[in-house]
Amino acid sequence: MSVRSQSTEPSESSKDAHRAGFACFVGRPNAGKSTLTNALVGQKVAITANQPQTTRHTVRGIVHREDAQLILVDTPGLHKPRTLLGERLNDVVRTTWAEVDVIGFCLPANEKIGPGDRFIAKELAGIRKTPKVAVVTKTDLVDSKTLAEQLIAIDQLGRELGFEWAEIVPVSAVGDQQVQLLADLLVPLLPEGPALYPEGDLTDEPEQVMIAELIREAALEGVRDELPHSIAVVVEEMLPREDRPADKPLLDIHANLFIERPSQKGIIIGPQGKRLKEVGIKSRKQIEALLGTPVFLDLHVKVAKDWQRDPKQLRRLGF
Numbered sequence: 001m002s003v004r005s006q007s008t009e010p011s012e013s014s015k016d017a018h019r020a021g022f023a024c025f026v027g028r029p030n031a032g033k034s035t036l037t038n039a040l041v042g043q044k045v046a047i048t049a050n051q052p053q054t055t056r057h058t059v060r061g062i063v064h065r066e067d068a069q070l071i072l073v074d075t076p077g078l079h080k081p082r083t084l085l086g087e088r089l090n091d092v093v094r095t096t097w098a099e100v101d102v103i104g105f106c107l108p109a110n111e112k113i114g115p116g117d118r119f120i121a122k123e124l125a126g127i128r129k130t131p132k133v134a135v136v137t138k139t140d141l142v143d144s145k146t147l148a149e150q151l152i153a154i155d156q157l158g159r160e161l162g163f164e165w166a167e168i169v170p171v172s173a174v175g176d177q178q179v180q181l182l183a184d185l186l187v188p189l190l191p192e193g194p195a196l197y198p199e200g201d202l203t204d205e206p207e208q209v210m211i212a213e214l215i216r217e218a219a220l221e222g223v224r225d226e227l228p229h230s231i232a233v234v235v236e237e238m239l240p241r242e243d244r245p246a247d248k249p250l251l252d253i254h255a256n257l258f259i260e261r262p263s264q265k266g267i268i269i270g271p272q273g274k275r276l277k278e279v280g281i282k283s284r285k286q287i288e289a290l291l292g293t294p295v296f297l298d299l300h301v302k303v304a305k306d307w308q309r310d311p312k313q314l315r316r317l318g319f
């Protein structure tokens with residue numbers, strides 16, 4: 001077993017040719033994939049929430065280094081599909097796995113390996129050619145004994161399924177421990193080649209999709225468990241406000257928040273519209289940070305009946 005810690009000698013990759021390629025993080029919902037992507041990229045690109053399955057779109061974060069360009073594809077979690085949307089999400093995950101240069105399997109340090117992890121690991125075992133790195137996340141939440149046991153269990157899991165992890169790396173994205181080391185270990189697994197994206201690019205997600213994700217994230221915060229799967233956000237229009245002085249631009253953004261049932265409207269909007277207002281304020285700040293320009297955000301809540309089950313609606317909402 002080759003478990004890595006920060007005290008390891010720096011990798012030799014700086015001497016080698018430039019490398020560029022794709023990595024994706026897989027793992028159960030809430031395993032810490034989005035947080036890790038953000039920590040590696042150093043700016044908020046993937047949404048995180050204290051609820052499972054909030055990452056719906058494939059968001060790429062790009063790590064630019066002297067020696068390499070590491071493009072991170074953040075996929076939704078694989079899960080038991082109950083709706084058409086669930087099936088499509090699983091398809092997106094599998095397609096992504098087959099295309100990347102390295103897969104990072106995220107397992108939280110503070111949770112025992114369960115049936116959900118085994119399900120994913122078994123699927124990973126089927127993808128023979130792609131190197132698989134086990135990433136033990138949230139190490140700040142456990143003591144060293146628990147961490148050691150988890151590392152052994154993960155090594156064992158690989159053996160049981162007939163493959164060996166290219167690396168096993170414990171990290172804490174929140175505690176900023178070993179995040180850099182993880183990047184150092186992923187880079188040598190990428191093919192040699194020039195940068196694939198211009199320097200400065202953090203993601204190739206269309207801006208409107210990222211803005212919609214920021215709004216959805218704010219809308220999800222603090223609402224009941226059953227709601228996450230029922231919210232979709234579509235940015236309908238983005239236009240610079242006319243008649244503004246050049247040094248005081250304002251961008252008008254109109255977005256619709258779709259829910260499945262009229263009964264959900266009250267939850268989203270809140271008493272006297274208070275909750276929706278907070279959602280607007282919170283997401284506007286993040287959108288302004290993302291775009292670097294003042295924004296006027298206009299949010300509307302609409303009912304798209306049973307959109308998760310209706311192929312036509314799914315397409316309209318961007319799935």
Ligand SMILES: Nc1nc2c(ncn2[C@@H]2O[C@H](COP(=O)(O)OP(=O)(O)OP(=O)(O)O)[C@@H](O)[C@H]2O)c(=O)[nH]1
Pocket residue numbers: 027028029030031032033034035036047048049050051052053054055075076077137138139140141171172173174175
């Ligand atoms: N203490 C601690 N918490 C973490 C760490 N990484 C992630 N978390 C928390 O774990 C929860 C889930 O993290 P996410 O990054 O959203 O997980 P995910 O795997 O992307 O989840 P899905 O989008 O549901 O697939 C959030 O509340 C994070 O703040 C970590 O290193 N330490």
